[in-house]
Amino acid sequence: xxxxxxxxxxxxxxxxxxxxxxxxxxxxxxxxxxxxxxxxxxxxxxxxxxxxxxxxxxxxxxxxxxxxxxxxxxxxxxxxxxxxxxxxxxxxxxxxxxxxxxxxxxxxxxxxxxxxxxxxxxxxxxxxxxxxxxxxxxxxxxxxxxxxxxxxxxxxxxxxxxxxxxxxxxxxxxxxxxxxxxxxxxxxxxxxxxxxxxxxxxxxxxxxxxxxxxxxxxxxxxxxxxxxxxxxxxxxxxxxxxxxxxxxxxxxxxxxxxxxxxxxxxxxxxxxxxxxxxxxxxxxxxxxxx
Numbered sequence: 088x089x090x091x092x093x094x095x096x097x098x099x100x101x102x103x104x105x106x107x108x109x110x111x112x113x114x115x116x117x118x119x120x121x122x123x124x125x126x127x128x129x130x131x132x133x134x135x136x137x138x139x140x141x142x143x144x145x146x147x148x149x150x151x152x153x154x155x156x157x158x159x160x161x162x163x164x165x166x167x168x169x170x171x172x173x174x175x176x177x178x179x180x181x182x183x184x185x186x187x188x189x190x191x192x193x194x195x196x197x198x199x200x201x202x203x204x205x206x207x208x209x210x211x212x213x214x215x216x217x218x219x220x221x222x223x224x225x226x227x228x229x230x231x232x233x234x235x236x237x238x239x240x241x242x243x244x245x246x247x248x249x250x251x252x253x254x255x256x257x258x259x260x261x262x263x264x265x266x267x268x269x270x271x272x273x274x275x276x277x278x279x280x281x282x283x284x285x286x287x288x289x290x291x292x293x294x295x296x297x298x299x300x301x302x303x304x305x306x307x308x309x310x311x312x313x314x315x316x317x318x319x320x321x322x323x324x325x326x327x328x329x330x331x332x333x334x335x336x337x338x339x340x341x342x343x344x345x346x347x348x349x350x351x352x353x354x355x356x357x358x359x360x361x362x363x364x365x366x367x368x369x370x371x372x373x374x375x376x377x
Contacts, residue, residue, distance in 0.1 A: 097134050151176055197222055217245060235328075271321060272307055290333060292311075296309030330363075
């Protein structure tokens with residue numbers, strides 16, 4: 088496009104002052120297609136207004152996770168947590184994006200012990216001493232989405248379970264360190280997978296992270312195993328989730344045949360997950376929801 092035309096990113100700025108230098112750099116790069124190296128489609132690159140919209144959704148999302156933290160205790164039922172979070176998000180003029188997504192019946196996912204993800208809140212599901220659980224929330228605000236999850240431990244937790252929760256968080260943090268411009272998606276999975284294996288755990292490969300921002304789920308898929316310097320290039324303006332699901336046993340999972348949502352470890356070993364929404368910046372990354 089011409090230098091003085093409005094930039095393709097929708098920022099409203101002239102191309103020469105916005106993404107001209109970016110286009111020149113990426114057009115000069117050579118991609119190794121044998122490694123699956125590809126440039127990201129321009130539709131995945133957010134402008135400043137988009138990033139601010141995602142950040143504001145993230146503020147509400149983080150507030151909802153803080154509310155969950157205050158409610159988690161032995162004897163609490165998970166539907167009460169779901170209801171409180173739903174009401175909180177709605178009160179902020181936002182929407183709990185899980186509700187109704189492909190038929191999902193609740194506003195958040197609460198996954199306990201051997202449930203890897205997509206646990207459905209219920210009055211019948213009562214938290215008990217020693218449980219570990221993940222609360223996963225996605226919030227839509229003014230057309231923008233933020234997605235994050237946290238692990239919680241109820242009362243006194245078995246040291247082995249506590250270690251799993253700790254190492255899984257470290258896996259996420261190591262993955263986020265690799266979210267920086269001119270790295271590749273494979274760099275994230277390489278460090279996460281290696282660290283999990285080093286600690287005697289497995290990584291769920293059937294599910295992973297994803298792009299997010301203008302939609303609840305966008306490209307690219309983020310595997311938490313992989314090889315360095317493979318897959319899609321990471322560039323400034325991309326927004327994605329890093330959300331490793333780490334199992335104490337094997338990586339195989341099953342989806343509950345009755346509800347069609349609840350994902351459990353096939354061997355019923357414990358599982359943990361942490362997730363943040365991360366922006367690729369010019370110099371590294373920025374957390375937009377945690």
